[in-house]
Amino acid sequence: MGAHAGVSALAGGRPDRDFRAGQSHAPSADEKRLESVMRAVGFGTGGSGARRRTSRRRGQDMKPKTRDALDLGPDVIRYLLPHRRPFVFVDRITHFSREPEAALWAQKYISSNEDVFNGHFPGWHIWPGVCTQEGLGQCINLLMLLDGLCGGCAGLGVQADEFLELLRNLERGSRLHPGHAAEKNRFLFELLASAGNIVGMSAATEMKFLKPVFGGSRLDYYIRQTHRLDNIARFHVEASVDDALVAKGVMSSTVGITAPGMVRPDGGV
Structure with a gap:
């Protein structure tokens, strides 16, 4: 691609x-x-x-609500994804919602110094569509993890809002914010580790790439779960630059794939 x-x-x-x-x-x-x-x-x-x-510009359903704000940067995302550089294509989560459908909004900052531009194309910074698709797939992984933990934390005596606040606290720590409570991080890492080494394997079924994306752009992702049957989930996905769609489609994901050797947050990597 x-x-x-x-x-x-x-x-x-x-x-x-x-x-x-x-x-x-x-x-x-x-x-x-x-x-x-x-x-x-x-x-x-x-x-x-x-x-x-x-x-066409983004639809109204893609606009996040203020109450869904969840500002998490790369130093927190690394605890939520099994991927590592140079194959991490999500830099920031901006919003997350569970109602009426699970949805995630995220961003990727495309630097002109990305290694992929050495070959795609020399002297012309065009972001490969396959990298946009991979970023959307990683957003699906993040959405499934956040939604799953929000639903599963109740069994551990933790409400969904409390879990999300623990993530916000970790983000404050990554930014050296004086409001960071370091003593809460260990409990968060235990919650994340309780998810096990489970990831989702995504497949694109109806992807369309609509406009080119160039170095120096900010890629905005939008993921919304539309169907779920047992361990199979289906998602509507969109990517945009400056509010103009550059890619959209439908992706499906198999939930519950074990990733052997995946480093968990308490591993400190």
């Missing part, structure tokens, strides 16, 4: 058509180059209807 398809001048339209002015013009060398790259990695340009779809 390669670069995301389309830019404002090309997304969904003919390369010789200026949709903003409604007039034809000769394609520039850069437009020709971008179109050839898009076709080489397997993306077409479609028709004007496709352009209208790809340029």
Whole structure:
């Protein structure tokens, strides 16, 4: 999987058509180059209807509510994901909700210094679509873990809000905040360890890559669980830059896969 398809001048339209002015013009060398790259990695340009779809802004259901704020940075996320650098594609969780459906909002900051840009493409910082998809999959892992622990903590005498506050406390510690209560971290690590080495294996079933993503962008993720049957879950996923959709689709995940040798939080790694 390669670069995301389309830019404002090309997304969904003919390369010789200026949709903003409604007039034809000769394609520039850069437009020709971008179109050839898009076709080489397997993306077409479609028709004007496709352009209208790809340029729409995020739907209202993607907007998080203030009460769902959960600001967790990379030094907390490392306790929640089995992945390690350079294969961590989630930098920050911003919101998490359990009602009416489990949902997560997160971010990835795409530096121009990312190693992947050495080959994709030399001299042209286009973020690979497969990395966006992997980031969405990691968000699913985070959502399943947070939702599962919120539901399971009751058996340990801990309410969901108390568990989330423990995570916020750990975040305060990572930022050297004076309100950090270090004595609470051990209990949090015990709760996280109680989840075991369980991860979810995700599969993309209906992914569409709508616009290219470039170095220097902030990628915003939105994940919402739509179905759950036994250990199989289904999710609506979206990624956007500056409120414009760049990728969307449906992903499914098998819950309950044991990851041998996975380092747990109490391992201190």
